Amino acid sequence: MSAQKFATEALHAGHDVKTNGGTRAVPIYQTTSYVFNDADHAANLFNLSEPGFIYTRLNNPTNDILEKRLAAIEGGIASVVTASGTAAINTTLLTLLKSGDHIVASSSLYGGTYNLLNVTLPRFGITTTFVDPSDSENFKNAVQENTRVFFVESLGNPKLDVLDLKAISTEAKAYKVPLIVDNTVATPALLNPIEYGANIVIHSLTKYISGNGTSLGGVVIDAGTFDWSSGKFPEFTEPSPGYHGLVYHDVIGAAAFIAKVRIEGLRDYGAALSPFNAFQILQGLETLEIRIKKHSENALSLAQWLLEQDEVTWVKYPGLKSDAYYKLAEEYLPKGQSGIITFGVKGGFDSAKTVANETEIFSLLANIGDSKSLIIHPASTTHQQLNQEQQESTGVTQDLIRLSVGLENIEDLKTDLKSAFSKVAERVK
Ligand SMILES: Cc1ncc(COP(=O)(O)O)c(C=O)c1O
Incomplete structure (x- = not known):
């Protein structure tokens, strides 16, 4: 993204001043829930035939502005904010994976993420092979029949290895699995992984994006580029028992993944961002x-x-x-x-x-x-x-x-x- 575009988007994207009471600063909508116009309106919101706010665990107007802004500066189609960076990683993986699935991950990861993949997820039947990410062939060699995602950090914490995202995304494409990139250390102001083939970008907003050490937060950004109908993800192409038979790929198209993160991931795992934290993070983002x-x-x-x-x-x-x-x-x-x-x-x-x-x-x-x-x-x-x-x-x-x-x-x-x-x-x- 050009510097000019980035600076402007970081200050304005997602905030329609007119529909937010003429407020120049993004307001904090500190509410748990939203009054429906009538019972039909409520039913339409729940069956997704009309967009709108239901309950802050799912969506919130302050969070919505932050989500639009972060998607804009990373070049994604949409995003979901979460209670922490770890929540963003976990909600993403638990939206995409089930018991028996396999991850190929860079060995150079933040310690908490390494533990999640190495110790906690195996308890639920999701296993990971860690590879030295300096050679993209290592990803290819670690792929198994049940591999569903590649997971890397663009600039590893704390190894500080810069990954060749183009080469790794080529391998991910060859095996029809999405490449998930944690871009926390690099930040979207220095690197946009989607330009190099990442399908999903994650940030801990706790770090540079907020910048003031006051607020935990995370985000999952969908590039909208992955073909969920490749055959490896039947949960996107078959009726979802978790949402009264919705076929995500058919009904929602390119935004199928990020929609599922919100309507099933936030609903079921509950790691929503507080609107107050979203406000704090927005202040930081202005000067990122x-x-x-x-x-x-x-x-x-x-x-x-x-x-x-x-x-x-x-x-x-x-x-x-x-x-x-x-x-x-x-x-x-x-x-x-x-x-x-x-x-x-x-x-x-x-x-x-x-x-x-x-x-x-x-x-x-x-x-x-x-x-x-x-x-x-x-x-x-x-x-x-x-x-x-x-x-x-x-x-x-x-x-x-x-x-x-x-x-x-x-x-x-x-x-x-x-x-x-x-x-x-x-x-x-
Ligand atoms: C690269 C990276 N990703 C994710 C996280 C987790 O973020 P949070 O602490 O917001 O859960 C961290 C935390 O240090 C990190 O450094």
């Missing part, structure tokens, strides 16, 4: 494009500086010329490489914990994408439940520190890290 540029600039500058520090053994940031993913970043992330850096320190696990303990501006906490700078030692926290082999396949080594570089003055950030490094120097002397 300028914030993510600054996050990217600060992160590149800090990564270059880290390379020169004695206590630092390695640095990963896809904007660094020396980085393994620099070439892919030039292709997929030319506008900036986002705000996450990982690096190792001399002395391994204990030194990394010391650095995380000693910074003052960088807050020690489990989040990314806040305007404030954040630090964490994943091996002892977010990835603690994984064994060492699993940790390493998700990109987490014992000495790894993850920074989410905020919008503060860059010299202050360097001074803060330098002071924490001096404690490591004392430890490893």
Whole structure:
């Protein structure tokens, strides 16, 4: 999407000022339910012959504006917002999959998603093969007769590997399965996976899109490009017992998947976004494009500086010329490489914990994408439940520190890290 279009859509898409009482800011419709005109109107809403609001677990006017805006900036046809990024992933997978189905996923995933696929979904008969995503052939080789989706992160958290989405989507097309891309770290301001063949895009809105660390949220965006009548998804081509015999593909067409996420996924799993959170996220979205540029600039500058520090053994940031993913970043992330850096320190696990303990501006906490700078030692926290082999396949080594570089003055950030490094120097002397 062109920069001009993005900036305008991020401020205006989905908000019809006239039908929202002339409000310049998007109002918070803090209501659970909506009064029907009469019994026929109610019946029409429930049988989908008329559009409208029924109950906030299914839809809400504030959420609706956020949904239209997010679909517009990702280039999708429609979206559904959810209570968190995890809810977006789970609701998507549980809408598409049933016991006996199989996922091929990148091994380089956020720890919570890895656990969902590796431990929780198998309890319900849904299994995953994790593959090294740096070679798209690995996806092909992992496909089974019961494979129904490919799942990846465009810019892996915390491995920071930039994926070759074009190559992976070619494999997904060959096997007639949708490619689901979690685009949280890259954000739609830097990368639009749909342009490279993604069929479904997911975000944790908790991160850069809201940007202020106040509100959990998630979104599922449908590109409208997947052919659900390929034979692998009879739940779209046969009458749905979950919605009085509705044949989604025939009645709803290209938007069949996202309709099912709302009318069965939100209805049955219940992970709806609070309208108040939708409002907060809309405030953040207004400035996403300028914030993510600054996050990217600060992160590149800090990564270059880290390379020169004695206590630092390695640095990963896809904007660094020396980085393994620099070439892919030039292709997929030319506008900036986002705000996450990982690096190792001399002395391994204990030194990394010391650095995380000693910074003052960088807050020690489990989040990314806040305007404030954040630090964490994943091996002892977010990835603690994984064994060492699993940790390493998700990109987490014992000495790894993850920074989410905020919008503060860059010299202050360097001074803060330098002071924490001096404690490591004392430890490893
Ligand atoms: C890449 C990615 N996807 C999904 C999530 C989950 O989002 P949430 O915390 O909003 O459930 C996270 C959280 O850190 C993440 O980093």
